[in-house]
Amino acid sequence: MKADDCAEMRLLIQADVDGELAPADAAAVGAHLEQCSTCATLPARLFSLSERIRFDAPYYLVPDKLQAAVRARLAPVAAPVEPGADGANDNHVSWWHRLPRPRLGPVIPFGGGFALAACLALVFLLPSAAGLPDAVVSDHIRALQPGHLM
Numbered sequence: 001m002k003a004d005d006c007a008e009m010r011l012l013i014q015a016d017v018d019g020e021l022a023p024a025d026a027a028a029v030g031a032h033l034e035q036c037s038t039c040a041t042l043p044a045r046l047f048s049l050s051e052r053i054r055f056d057a058p059y060y061l062v063p064d065k066l067q068a069a070v071r072a073r074l075a076p077v078a079a080p081v082e083p084g085a086d087g088a089n090d091n092h093v094s095w096w097h098r099l100p101r102p103r104l105g106p107v108i109p110f111g112g113g114f115a116l117a118a119c120l121a122l123v124f125l126l127p128s129a130a131g132l133p134d135a136v137v138s139d140h141i142r143a144l145q146p147g148h149l150m
Helices: 003-017 023-035 042-056 064-074 107-125 129-144
Strands: none
16 A cells, blocks of 8 residues: 555544544445555554543533623623514524625615516517527537537
């Protein structure tokens, strides 16, 4: 195995140990582990390290003063939604309603009218499509002529 292959495969092995690989990539990792004795010990070492971190690392509780300070800073941001007209409070505002609204005034109706006028102009002012198949075939034959694009 080349060193570059093993370096790339080590990243995939770490992802495989974490359960983040797609089945095809996991199969490639398994095939590499069968062929490469250098990389074959890596999964066991990574599992061991993961277990030691999970069970041996100290766990610290957040002090009450810090929790209160964080909650106080987040309170204005996480204020509950006002109840609706029916008195229901679902505490959910979609992302669409939180977007800033520009003051466009008459721009939106004008844009809609312009788009409608453009569509109508295309429909009524374009020539009829009766000769369209013939035009497509003749353009295709012309494109296939030797030396046409040179």
